[in-house]
Amino acid sequence: GEDVEQSPFLSVREGDSSVINCTYTDSSSTYLYWYKQEPGAGLQLLTYIFSNMDMKQDQRLTVLLNKKDKHLSLRIADTQTGDSAIYFCAEKLDNYGQNFVFGPGTRLSVLP
């Protein structure tokens, strides 16, 4: 069945770049997403990429999609302490349905 995998933890120094990786299994996914969750809060949509794109840039965020390998990454440039959170990769399973599969999340710790 569908599955999304992520490494559980990532630590970086403030000012460095962070790269959070994700692999997914459903090749029919049309949209892939990155969500951010801060303590006690909900899942905030950070960015998304349509499956026919290879890359999307949005200010400090760069999303790379390798559809052949089913690999998605999120790069955060100039990482700040406010970026410390759990980051979830998610895929929408088809264009017309509204079901999602989320990864287990990567906890990003930004060290001063």
Next chain:
Amino acid sequence: DTAVSQTPKYLVTQMGNDKSIKCEQNLGHDTMYWYKQDSKKFLKIMFSYNNKELIINETVPNRFSPKSPDKAHLNLHINSLELGDSAVYFCASSQEEGASYGYTFGSGTRLTVV
């Protein structure tokens, strides 16, 4: 400045009880949803409301009844709770119904039926 908030975060209750989960969004979105998460992180849609009107009602037992008093609120009421109802329930909202790029989710309510 919480975008989508749901309460309670945890709910432990006995079989046969009736319980409600509340959801509110302050994003000005027109559409709200309830999702049920299974153990593999799969979020399956249960209901979708657009401007207080029911749009999607997937195959969900009649014991589950959503109520939307206004477009910023969508509550989920569950009657006669069963052990199999134990799961994490997520509320979400989007500007348009079915918008693939704009879902915001709450933090989830973990329901445990004992």
